[in-house]
Amino acid sequence: MANAARIFIQIVKRDLRVASRQRSDLLNPLIFLLIVVSLFPLGVGPGPDILARIAPGVIWVSALLSAMLGLERMFRDDFRDGALEQMMLLPVSLEVSVLAKIAVHWVMTAVPILFIAPLLALLLNLPTTAWGVLWVTLLLGTPVISAAGAIGVALTVSLNKGGALLSLLLLPLLIPLLIFATAAVEAAVSGLSATGPLALMGAFLVITITLAPFAVKAGLRVSVN
Amino acid sequence: MWRWLHPYAKSEATFALNQKLLPWFLIPGLLLTLVGVIWGLAYAPPDYQQGESYRIIFVHVPAAIWSMGFYVSMAIAGLIALVWQIRTAEQAVLAIAPVGAVLTFISLFTGAVWGQPMWGTWWVWDARLTSQLILLFLYLGVMALYVAFEDERAGGKAASILALVGVINIPIIHYSVYWWNTLHQQSTITKVITRFESPSIAPEMLWPLVVNIFAFMGLAAALIIMRLNNELLRREIHRPWAQKILNTGDKENSDAV
Numbered sequence: 001m002a003n004a005a006r007i008f009i010q011i012v013k014r015d016l017r018v019a020s021r022q023r024s025d026l027l028n029p030l031i032f033l034l035i036v037v038s039l040f041p042l043g044v045g046p047g048p049d050i051l052a053r054i055a056p057g058v059i060w061v062s063a064l065l066s067a068m069l070g071l072e073r074m075f076r077d078d079f080r081d082g083a084l085e086q087m088m089l090l091p092v093s094l095e096v097s098v099l100a101k102i103a104v105h106w107v108m109t110a111v112p113i114l115f116i117a118p119l120l121a122l123l124l125n126l127p128t129t130a131w132g133v134l135w136v137t138l139l140l141g142t143p144v145i146s147a148a149g150a151i152g153v154a155l156t157v158s159l160n161k162g163g164a165l166l167s168l169l170l171l172p173l174l175i176p177l178l179i180f181a182t183a184a185v186e187a188a189v190s191g192l193s194a195t196g197p198l199a200l201m202g203a204f205l206v207i208t209i210t211l212a213p214f215a216v217k218a219g220l221r222v223s224v225n
Numbered sequence: 226m227w228r229w230l231h232p233y234a235k236s237e238a239t240f241a242l243n244q245k246l247l248p249w250f251l252i253p254g255l256l257l258t259l260v261g262v263i264w265g266l267a268y269a270p271p272d273y274q275q276g277e278s279y280r281i282i283f284v285h286v287p288a289a290i291w292s293m294g295f296y297v298s299m300a301i302a303g304l305i306a307l308v309w310q311i312r313t314a315e316q317a318v319l320a321i322a323p324v325g326a327v328l329t330f331i332s333l334f335t336g337a338v339w340g341q342p343m344w345g346t347w348w349v350w351d352a353r354l355t356s357q358l359i360l361l362f363l364y365l366g367v368m369a370l371y372v373a374f375e376d377e378r379a380g381g382k383a384a385s386i387l388a389l390v391g392v393i394n395i396p397i398i399h400y401s402v403y404w405w406n407t408l409h410q411q412s413t414i415t416k417v418i419t420r421f422e423s424p425s426i427a428p429e430m431l432w433p434l435v436v437n438i439f440a441f442m443g444l445a446a447a448l449i450i451m452r453l454n455n456e457l458l459r460r461e462i463h464r465p466w467a468q469k470i471l472n473t474g475d476k477e478n479s480d481a482v
Contacts, residue, residue, distance in 0.1 A: 151390055155383045159373050168369055169387060172362040173394050176401035204397075215390055218307060222382045 004092045011087070011100035018077070019108045025073055030112050033066040037120050048125045055124035056134065056185035060178055062120075063113055063138065064145065068167045071149040074105045075157045075220070084157075085224055094220065095213035098154075102146050102212070110142030126189070133188035133198070137181040140201040144177055147212040154219030177204060230309055236457045237466045239313040243450045243457075250450060254443025261436035269433050281339045283434060287441035289332035292360060293395070295325040295445065299367070300392035303385030313457065315381030318388055319371055320453040324445050326364035333357055352403040359398050363391045377460070 019026060040058045044050055078084040087097045117138055121131050152170040159165065184197035233239045265283035272279040299321040306314035336354060337347045348354065367384045374380030461467045 151386075155370060155386060156373070158379070161373065165369055165373055168362070169366045172359045172366065172398075173390065175359055176394075176397050179401045211393070215386060218386050219383065222379050222386065225379070 004096045007090060007092050008096050008100045011097050012104055015101060015104040016107070019104065022073075025070070026108050026112070029066040029070040029109060030116065032069055033062050033113065033120075034116070036062040036065060037123060040124070051125045052127060052189070055121065055126040056130070056182040056189070057178075058124060059117070059120050059126075059134065060137075060141075060181050060185075063142070064171065064174060064178065066113075067109065067142070067145045067149060068170065070109045071105075071146075071153050071166060071170075072157075072163065074101055074146075074150060074153045076153075079157045079223070084220065088220065088224060094217045098150065098213040098216045098220075099209075102143075102150050102209075102216075105150070106143050106146040110138070110146065113142065114138055126185075129191070130185050130188035133194045134185050136198060137184050137201060140198065140205050141177050141181050144201075144204050144208045145174065147208040148173055151212055151215045151219055154216045154223060156223075157220075158223040177201070180204075230305065230311065233313055234309075234311045236313055236461050236464075240454055240457050240466075240470075243454050247447060247450050247454075250443045251447035254440055254445075254447050257436050257440030258444060261433055261440045265433035265437060269430050270427070272430075278339065278342050279430075281335050282430075283437045285332055285335040285339060286434060287438045288328045288335065289357065290438060291441050291445055292325055292329040292332050292357070294442070295321050295328065295449075296360060296364070296388075296395065297392060299325060300388045303388040306382065306385040307389065312378070312381070313453075315378075315385055316456045316460070317449075317453055318367070318385050319381060320449050320456060322364055322367045322371075322384070322388075324449050324452070326361060326368065328441075328445060329357060329361040329364060333361065356399050356403070360395070363395075367391070 037058060040054065041051060044054065075084060078087070088094055090097060114135065117135050118131060121134055126134065149166075149170055152166050155169065156166050180197040180200050184194040184201070187194040187197065233242065261283065266280055269280070269283075271277050299318050302314045302317040302321065305311055306318060333354070336357070340349070341347050367387050370387050371380040371384040374383060458467050458470065462471070
């Protein structure tokens with residue numbers, strides 16, 4: 001058990017160091033998110049009422065799409081340089097390493113989104129009463145994207161044309177997340193309690209974090225022969 | 226379970242079993258389709274509200290029921306393939322996926338055709354329509370993932386994993402869209418099973434519908450069996466047993482000519 005914890009921490013440290021040396025990989029999805037969000041006022045018109053109405057959906061759809069861009073790097077480099085095979089040979093079960101990779105991916109891609117979320121809400125004129133709930137939905141929902149995304153990446157990492165395929169596999173699976181996240185924010189906008197959808201999102205979080213590593217392990221076994 | 230499944234890990238045994246099962250699905254499937262379609266389209270009484278256009282139900286409901294039913298069976302095949310490492314089960318997953326996708330598409334298409342006169346629109350973002358659309362995407366994902374791999378074995382395994390992940394998600398997707406938006410009517414038949422209520426449809430319409438439901442199952446299962454057998458033969462085309470079957474087939478054909 002202590003061994004597993006030590007390896008978990010080691011992988012987290014290593015991955016954080018590797019990620020911090022490839023800053024553009026981390027920055028690009030974030031800039032993409034900002035650009036997509038700013039496209040909407042240009043597309044549907046700058047009327048504050050319309051923007052406030054569509055803000056929860058726009059922010060969440062953009063967050064999902066930008067997550068699709070950055071997901072691939074979760075296992076890709078490790079697969080190419082053989083580090084993934086070493087990880088599979090470690091004396092602890094692969095799920096521990098997978099969980100560490102998911103955790104690092106979340107810290108590097110989702111935490112910046114949590115920081116710029118108020119900015120996005122401001123750009124789209126979301127009523128300030130809903131800002132807190134939007135932030136909580138992102139806090140609960142982004143780990144689900146990282147964990148479920150890891151399954152898709154594990155299945156497609158050995159393919160060179162993973163990008164579009166990855167979205168095709170993952171986006172249908174993530175629809176419930178989108179529905180409940182936007183439902184929570186919309187409830188908060190109209191002054192209702194958002195605890196129901198938030199509780200369901202919490203349930204998704206628990207389910208995916210606990211079950212996804214097993215599916216990821218099976219997927220990696222297929223990809224790494 | 227293992228002892229029962231074990232023999233069918235061999236393609237030859239699965240092929241022989243399939244050949245035995247095929248007529249039991251194909252012949253009743255064809256007969257029931259004939260009976261059900263004629264009964265439903267010609268003899269069932271017109272609906273008092275919807276007139277004749279309700280008759281599309283005899284295609285729409287069976288396709289919708291089995292689009293989900295075959296997804297579950299695909300996931301069960303995927304589970305068997307992953308847990309017991311049985312290759313023929315992987316091929317079963319791939320045999321089921323296109324048939325299920327077509328059934329899903331039929332249910333969506335007939336739903337749109339039916340919705341146009343009844344609801345006045347081809348498409349609404351209603352719960353059942355949306356979840357059916359997502360089901361189609363899941364099927365397409367399984368198929369696309371398989372084709373993306375160059376190694377057929379790896380592709381089959383990856384597709385099995387995805388089918389299994391998808392089946393865990395289907396109830397979640399179903400209820401999430403259900404709570405999100407609803408216009409489609411409640412189910413009238415499956416509630417007999419799920420809620421022990423009597424069906425809310427006139428018996429003269431119910432019986433041809435039931436016939437059609439079984440007809441679709443028989444036909445779709447027969448198609449899947451044929452697809453699976455073709456695939457088994459194709460993969461092992463150089464093995465003696467496959468050669469034997471292919472050669473005798475040739476001889477029969479040449480005799481006929």
